[in-house]
Amino acid sequence: MSSRPELQAPPEIFYDDTEARKYTSSSRIVEIQAKLSERAVELLALPDDGVPRLLLDIGCGSGLSGETLTENGHQWIGLDISQSMLDIALEREVEGDLILGDMGQGLGLRPGVIDGAISISAIQWLCNADKSSHEPRLRLKAFFGSLYKCLARGARAAFQVYPENLAQRELILSYAMRAGFAGGVVVDFPHSTKKRKEYIVLTCGPPSISTAVPKGKVEEGESCSDDESSGDEENQTVSISDRHRPRKKQKTNKKGKGREWILRKKEQMRRKGNTVPPDTKYTGRKRKARF
């Protein structure tokens, strides 16, 4: 059983020329990606007026999902971190403009210009710390912050994700909420291991009827019996837009302030010109509990 790509290497290394070509020539993968992209576009709930929109394809890879956007008549800008994957997109002569970039560094787009964003099987890569200077939380923050900024009011984002576990999905959602998004998770075919697909659907702007999280797809003949729901909290949809209210001040979760912090602060005070006791081996030493 192959392990998750996210555990093998960072995306720009995992998706090298060989892997990129393998990915794109597998007809099974092409078909799956097309289906996922169609569903993501559906979840964007763009007005049905035939007006082409300007959309973002985050982690566009070899352009498989972008082709769906073009087929739906839209203009799009694709972002990906793997040059090999983008080279294949060029070979396929996709209609959208491609950018070689890292979503965890922020999208770098002007405020309010994008009408919708999709992402197929890419966002979970943000949760990995590939380089020592990467902090997944900083990357999630930069990504969702810049996404919120560049989306037009009322615009949606629909991300098909493969989270490693529930904690990862919660992490992604919490950063989305912190950035100001409302929304939740749509699960299609929750009871089928093969068909089950998760989409994070986010809306930008004031909550209204249109920001209600859409219902996930269910197999015909299946019913959500109460017996099942005790273990499976998802059933059809999980709307958790209420659970994560953006807090105004984040409580820092440090285990007290260590010696390093104390030394740093003392140096700061010295620079300011205050008299500070000298640093000795007693500085920041653990005291007895009663102290």
Next chain:
Amino acid sequence: MRLLTHNMLSSNIKGVTNGFPLRIEAEKVVEKQVEINQDFLKSIFPKIEWKAFVDASRTLGYAELPEEAPEPSVLESDHEFLGKFHHALLELHIEEGTLVCPETGRKFPINKGIPNMLLHEDEV
């Protein structure tokens, strides 16, 4: 990369207050014809930063656009303008060149039409 995308892109380097617009140094520009879609042009027009757009088109050698952004109603009536707008926005492709951050001067190369916007560790 078309001017549509250029008009949306800004420099994301840490500490930069206004990274828009990126200056274009074009080495190879290609023209690719596409069908005009009036609906799209009408909907995208209000979002375009006109001055940056005109300057960019001039850099690419297209001098047909007016300096001042016209009224949106012009898009309905003036088909000649519509054609010029469409041409500059969607039919000019920068294949090789550089985008330059207006504040720091940092260069983002464009290869095969793809701008490399990856930031270094110290720019994030």
